[in-house]
Amino acid sequence: MPSASDPSYVSWERDEARQFLILKLSDDLKAGTRYVLEMTYSAPMPNDMRGIYYSKYTSGGQTKYMLATQLAPTDARRAFPCFDEPALKATFNITLVRPDYLTSISNMPIVDSSSTFYENGITYVKDVYAKTRKMSTYLLAFVVSDFDYRSATSASDMIAIPDFAAGAMENWGLITYKQTSMLYKPGVSSQINKQRVAVVVSHELAHMWFGDLVTPAWWDDIWLNEGFASFVEYMGVDHVHPEWNLFDKFVVQDVQRAFAFDGRVTSHPIILELNTPDEINGAFDTISYSKGASVIRMMRHFLGEETFRNGITKYLKALAYDAAHHDRLWQTLIKQAEEDGKSHIDVKAIMDTWTQQMNYPVVTVSCDAQTPGYLSVKQERYLEDPTAVDPGTYASPFGRIEGECDNDVDYDDDGGGGGGGGDGRSFDGVCGSCGGSGGGDDDDDDDDDDDDDDYDDGDGDDYEEEEDYGGGNGGGGGGGDDDVGGCGGSDYDDDCDDDGDDDDLEEEEE
Ligand SMILES: [Zn+2]
Numbered sequence: 204m205p206s207a208s209d210p211s212y213v214s215w216e217r218d219e220a221r222q223f224l225i226l227k228l229s230d231d232l233k234a235g236t237r238y239v240l241e242m243t244y245s246a247p248m249p250n251d252m253r254g255i256y257y258s259k260y261t262s263g264g265q266t267k268y269m270l271a272t273q274l275a276p277t278d279a280r281r282a283f284p285c286f287d288e289p290a291l292k293a294t295f296n297i298t299l300v301r302p303d304y305l306t307s308i309s310n311m312p313i314v315d316s317s318s319t320f321y322e323n324g325i326t327y328v329k330d331v332y333a334k335t336r337k338m339s340t341y342l343l344a345f346v347v348s349d350f351d352y353r354s355a356t357s358a359s360d361m362i363a364i365p366d367f368a369a370g371a372m373e374n375w376g377l378i379t380y381k382q383t384s385m386l387y388k389p390g391v392s393s394q395i396n397k398q399r400v401a402v403v404v405s406h407e408l409a410h411m412w413f414g415d416l417v418t419p420a421w422w423d424d425i426w427l428n429e430g431f432a433s434f435v436e437y438m439g440v441d442h443v444h445p446e447w448n449l450f451d452k453f454v455v456q457d458v459q460r461a462f463a464f465d466g467r468v469t470s471h472p473i474i475l476e477l478n479t480p481d482e483i484n485g486a487f488d489t490i491s492y493s494k495g496a497s498v499i500r501m502m503r504h505f506l507g508e509e510t511f512r513n514g515i516t517k518y519l520k521a522l523a524y525d526a527a528h529h530d531r532l533w534q535t536l537i538k539q540a541e542e543d544g545k546s547h548i549d550v551k552a553i554m555d556t557w558t559q560q561m562n563y564p565v566v567t568v569s570c571d572a573q574t575p576g577y578l579s580v581k582q583e584r585y586l587e588d589p590t591a592v593d594p595g596t597y598a599s600p601f602g603r604i605e606g607e608c609d610n611d612v613d614y615d616d617d618g619g620g621g622g623g624g625g626d627g628r629s630f631d632g633v634c635g636s637c638g639g640s641g642g643g644d645d646d647d648d649d650d651d652d653d654d655d656d657d658y659d660d661g662d663g664d665d666y667e668e669e670e671d672y673g674g675g676n677g678g679g680g681g682g683g684d685d686d687v688g689g690c691g692g693s694d695y696d697d698d699c700d701d702d703g704d705d706d707d708l709e710e711e712e713e
Pocket residue numbers: 406410428429432433712713
């Protein structure tokens with residue numbers, strides 16, 4: 204109950220850069236005390252595909268209107284006042300008032316529609332929704348339309364919206380899609396459309412765990428959402444359509460795409476400081492999606508399928524309905540590796556170099572005629588244009604030294620490692636003087652490497668297994684740049700696929 208000693212509202216002001224509404228009170232708030240803030244508010248509803256907006260379409264020669272939402276990443280604040288940050292999870296009670304000839308849907312099922320009222324010739328219905336799970340604001344959603352609505356018996360409803368900015372959005376329990384990302388018609392849609400729909404649906408369903416259940420504490424770790432969803436989308440489709448061999452496309456669609464973007468001095472680390480909504484929106488790019496997915500795939504390889512899967516499962520269970528930081532992921536995987544007898548794999552040491560500095564290394568392995576029995580291993584930072592000048596926006600925290608680093612490896616030692624120290628470890632030590640800028644690539648450990656791609660030849664020749672990175676060396680070096688790099692930074696609204704060619708393949712779903 205409010206008491207006379209409680210602070211009272213005095214005035215408000217806005218912080219435009221940070222999009223904060225600041226409420227001034229008559230007195231300081233006391234830590235540990237529960238306060239109730241009530242406010243009424245209204246906002247315009249434009250057709251700008253952000254916050255709550257209206258969408259327009261034609262049906263039977265008539266123009267029709269519907270209401271939809273897109274609150275990610277920073278537009279829940281446009282819909283209603285809230286602490287609009289991913290770590291500040293809460294439960295939400297939503298009530299939508301609609302004309303009786305329309306339907307409404309939201310994250311949760313409707314529990315009561317019995318209340319109605321009549322105004323200006325229209326009967327309105329109040330749809331009261333069940334309280335949501337504990338969740339982030341950006342995952343709320345609702346749609347009011349004249350669509351026939353079939354209540355899903357599964358965990359999530361799905362709807363295609365005529366005006367939609369991203370490829371799709373993983374709102375918890377109500378996934379929203381651009382029409383081309385969801386609608387498929389046999390005899391009309393192409394096979395590539397079919398795969399595209401399957402991949403996007405799989406991506407969004409992956410987000411039910413990576414993003415909805417476990418959410419990055421801040422947007423600087425958005426790759427924990429988008430990298431994982433972009434990786435798990437392959438697993439989901441591969442499970443349903445193994446004959447598509449979708450994992451064969453991973454290197455082309457994600458690894459090479461990441462190489463093209465990340466081989467430039469204008470790239471950025473996977474994890475980087477983000478403060479303003481503009482910076483946050485800009486982070487939904489090729490680095491978060493494709494490089495994120497590629498380094499996750501690399502982890503799966505060097506940890507082995509069982510260790511990777513068990514570690515990720517524990518990470519999701521431990522942080523359910525909570526917020527995550529990448530260090531927590533490393534800790535969980537390190538512990539799992541120890542339990543599985545792979546204590547030599549220091550996941551954090553490996554992955555920090557891949558996530559906290561931009562670009563990637565090229566490793567060149569060659570035989571040295573002067574010293575038989577030895578391989579010469581050389582590692583250097585790859586740049587598509589070796590003469591490009593790094594603007595220095597993102598200095599490497601690992602003291603990466605520009606130029607080459609050279610060392611010899613006694614490969615005779617490699618075979619006797621007994622699954623522990625020998626295999627692959629020689630690579631880690633090779634470039635110690637270079638600050639370990641690429642030490643993580645010990646893809647050649649002895650784990651059962653039952654990866655679904657066909658690029659690992661499995662012939663036991665460890666030195667051939669650098670395929671991801673050797674591929675980048677060759678592929679990027681040609682300079683035959685496609686439009687992949689140009690899409691970076693605008694993936695969030697997939698502008699780069701507005702070429703009308705219907706291939707949709709360059710789009711990103713959120
Ligand atoms: Zn996504």
